Amino acid sequence: MNLTAAPHVPDHVDPALVVDWDYQRDEKLSQDPYARYAEWIAAAPAEVVWTTANGGHWMIMRNAAIVDALQSPELFSSKHTAIPPRAGSIKLIPEELDPPEHTKYRSILNRRLGPKMMKFFDARTRHLANALIDAVQTDREADLMDALTIPMPCSLFLEMVGLSTDRTREFVGWKDELFKGGDAERAAAQAKIVGMLEETIADKRVNPGEFDLMSFLIHEGRVDDKPISQEDLMSYGFLFFIAGLDTVTSLMTSCFAYIAQRPGTQERLLAEPRSIPDFVEEMLRRYSVVNPVRTATQDFNWRGVRVRKDDQFVCSTVIADLDPAEFSDPLKVDVERAENRHLGFGGGPHRCVGSHLARTELMATLQEVLPRLPNLRIKPGAQLTYTPGSLLGLASLPVAWDD
Amino acid sequence: MIIIHVDTAKCSGHARCAMKGPDVYELDDDGFCCSDGKIVTDEALRTQAIHGMKACPERAITIEERES
Numbered sequence A: 001m002n003l004t005a006a007p008h009v010p011d012h013v014d015p016a017l018v019v020d021w022d023y024q025r026d027e028k029l030s031q032d033p034y035a036r037y038a039e040w041i042a043a044a045p046a047e048v049v050w051t052t053a054n055g056g057h058w059m060i061m062r063n064a065a066i067v068d069a070l071q072s073p074e075l076f077s078s079k080h081t082a083i084p085p086r087a088g089s090i091k092l093i094p095e096e097l098d099p100p101e102h103t104k105y106r107s108i109l110n111r112r113l114g115p116k117m118m119k120f121f122d123a124r125t126r127h128l129a130n131a132l133i134d135a136v137q138t139d140r141e142a143d144l145m146d147a148l149t150i151p152m153p154c155s156l157f158l159e160m161v162g163l164s165t166d167r168t169r170e171f172v173g174w175k176d177e178l179f180k181g182g183d184a185e186r187a188a189a190q191a192k193i194v195g196m197l198e199e200t201i202a203d204k205r206v207n208p209g210e211f212d213l214m215s216f217l218i219h220e221g222r223v224d225d226k227p228i229s230q231e232d233l234m235s236y237g238f239l240f241f242i243a244g245l246d247t248v249t250s251l252m253t254s255c256f257a258y259i260a261q262r263p264g265t266q267e268r269l270l271a272e273p274r275s276i277p278d279f280v281e282e283m284l285r286r287y288s289v290v291n292p293v294r295t296a297t298q299d300f301n302w303r304g305v306r307v308r309k310d311d312q313f314v315c316s317t318v319i320a321d322l323d324p325a326e327f328s329d330p331l332k333v334d335v336e337r338a339e340n341r342h343l344g345f346g347g348g349p350h351r352c353v354g355s356h357l358a359r360t361e362l363m364a365t366l367q368e369v370l371p372r373l374p375n376l377r378i379k380p381g382a383q384l385t386y387t388p389g390s391l392l393g394l395a396s397l398p399v400a401w402d403d
Numbered sequence B: 001m002i003i004i005h006v007d008t009a010k011c012s013g014h015a016r017c018a019m020k021g022p023d024v025y026e027l028d029d030d031g032f033c034c035s036d037g038k039i040v041t042d043e044a045l046r047t048q049a050i051h052g053m054k055a056c057p058e059r060a061i062t063i064e065e066r067e068s
């Protein structure tokens, strides 16, 4: 029974649209967040609903409406990436900018992270994945997150900003403090990352690397015909840190968890390597990770609701990708889906700029690792649970394999 | 024959069209689709063209059928 007063619902919200779903803290999320989101989708009284959780915000419940919002930055701004808005954190470029400002900072990234640049990252991923597996292969068991899916994107991030992968473990520690620590730990971790980025930028100004993104941004990047400022370089670096680590870890862990839970899948993927890209796309759909946030730029009417300036929206890629109106039997993994226009990487101008890199990482890692861990399975008795929060992902993945 | 139309305002460079229809859809160096207006006469490529259209998360692609 709820003894507290009913949460305040703003006057412009139709009471028929009000729910109390909490996509950040609902207790069932740690068990199976996807099943929980699917329940919400099925129970939604309309395409757009208002939840009283997290201080009150809109939730968009249909794929087509989410695409519409993500494609309409003039109404749905990216200025805040959290609900409720978080004050005082570093401005994330280009994530928290709106067009036309966003376009200037974004377009220089597109080419460097475009599909035609992926040969380099593909080769590096294969090398790093094998080195990580070398360290555990003879143990015949591991938490695959510690052994592989956490260090892998961290190493690639280090290479991307032009640092040595020797620092991967130290780096993983900072990441945990930043995402999971209390306020003091967070601040300390942020300071360490900022220090590391400052050092790298100073170094790359004098010793540019050939492939890394930071050297490229320092020496070739132009915004309004001017070199990119120190402050903006820091923002870019910080965003790559935030955007490219836990997302890849989550998806990669889901891929291996799926395979380890279903006998025969590993053999099938190995026998038909050409099915791996479609497998990865279906994993990106079924185990979507990110809940992008938008904030209304003005008052407007939209898809049957009255919106007030500064109202916030979750444009969940999880909801979009489990919408039964778009994907038949959405909780089922079907690698041969005829139409898989998933929103795992978002949509509109902020479509994940690291999407090609992420795909490359996922595919190359699966191809290298699956043959080396025969009969991959979940360790007997282990229960898989999810880390709570707005970013979905497993908490650990205890597995065993044969020689 | 068919004509490919790409709404370039909607295309955001997912590159899904070229993954599903590699012989129909071409990407520019930034990874955006540059096959707007392309005419496909080879009937063998029809399936690829349709699969590419159906994979586009932005719904940026439409296919026009025309008598040749």
Ligand code: HEM
Pocket (backbone or CB within 6 Å): A078, A093, A094, A095, A096, A106, A113, A239, A240, A243, A244, A245, A247, A248, A251, A289, A290, A292, A293, A317, A343, A344, A345, A346, A347, A349, A350, A351, A352, A353, A354, A355, A357, A358
């Ligand atoms: C499977 C892994 C990944 C997933 C599921 C993912 C998902 C997403 C999503 C949904 C967005 C859109 C956010 C929004 O609209 O507000 C996004 C943006 C972004 N992602 Fe990723 N991402 C992944 C990997 C990466 C990697 C490896 C990088 C590193 C380069 C990266 C860098 C970025 C950046 C910089 C943005 C902001 C783009 C912009 O605002 O224009 N992501 N990502």
Ligand code: SF4
Pocket (backbone or CB within 6 Å): B006, B010, B011, B012, B013, B014, B015, B016, B017, B018, B031, B032, B033, B055, B056, B057, B058, B059, B060, B061
């Ligand atoms: S799939 Fe759609 S958004 Fe992506 S490149 Fe092709 S046309 Fe553009």
